[in-house]
Amino acid sequence: MNILSIQNLSKTYQSGNRKLTVLDDVNFDLAIGETISIVGPSGSGKTTLLGLCAGLDSASSGSVVLNGASLEKLSEDQRAAIRNQHVGFIFQNFQLLPTLTALENVMVPLELKKRKDARTKAMELLEKVGLGDRMTHYPTQLSGGEQQRVSIARAFANDPKILFADEPTGNLDTETGEMIERLIFDLNKEKGTTLVLVTHDTELAAKTQRIIHIKGGKIQEDNHA
Numbered sequence: 001m002n003i004l005s006i007q008n009l010s011k012t013y014q015s016g017n018r019k020l021t022v023l024d025d026v027n028f029d030l031a032i033g034e035t036i037s038i039v040g041p042s043g044s045g046k047t048t049l050l051g052l053c054a055g056l057d058s059a060s061s062g063s064v065v066l067n068g069a070s071l072e073k074l075s076e077d078q079r080a081a082i083r084n085q086h087v088g089f090i091f092q093n094f095q096l097l098p099t100l101t102a103l104e105n106v107m108v109p110l111e112l113k114k115r116k117d118a119r120t121k122a123m124e125l126l127e128k129v130g131l132g133d134r135m136t137h138y139p140t141q142l143s144g145g146e147q148q149r150v151s152i153a154r155a156f157a158n159d160p161k162i163l164f165a166d167e168p169t170g171n172l173d174t175e176t177g178e179m180i181e182r183l184i185f186d187l188n189k190e191k192g193t194t195l196v197l198v199t200h201d202t203e204l205a206a207k208t209q210r211i212i213h214i215k216g217g218k219i220q221e222d223n224h225a
């Protein structure tokens, strides 16, 4: 059973009168519970691919079927509903909301829950990532590693079926990087969450079951362990 199925996916940007092809006929399927890394040179289309898979952006052509739903057939609101229900996303630059505290940021994906339950769950998650004493801090009052941990707690909040992480350990010290790695892989082991990582870190990539190499917007290799 696949959680994600990508067919003939292409993405182009128009820049003046030039067409820039960023993804060119990408195809792959991901089984439920699989762990996979997407690697490749800077500018090869990895972040764009991740955004399309997660329904954050729409393709120029081709299809993305996420948890049984064809994203290109849905409105932006419907895609957002699927993301809220099933998807966790860890952004390269965290994307925490600056006007909200750490706790409130983690509560964002829990808006459909009763406020008291959302708060309890968000507090548990912040404890889990070692930020029990930072709940009322605002993003600017947190270090990069702490902000990344808040963004991980937020990504875990809705018990996602699939977690997308864009350079989750990039720019972090070794200790924080290892902690984040452990949290992500534990989620896969404990809850069977499918993991899709974009990373430059070859050691991290080697810990996933499968590595897709992408170059110039095309899949060059798709290696299963």
Ligand code: ADP
Residues within 6 Å of the ligand: 013, 020, 022, 040, 041, 042, 043, 044, 045, 046, 047, 048, 049
């Ligand atoms: P990677 O994650 O592999 O570094 P990206 O997916 O971020 O690559 O970017 C791939 C290419 O798409 C780059 O050449 C980048 O400049 C271009 N690109 C990304 N987003 C846009 C955009 N919104 N408009 C135009 N070009 C873009």
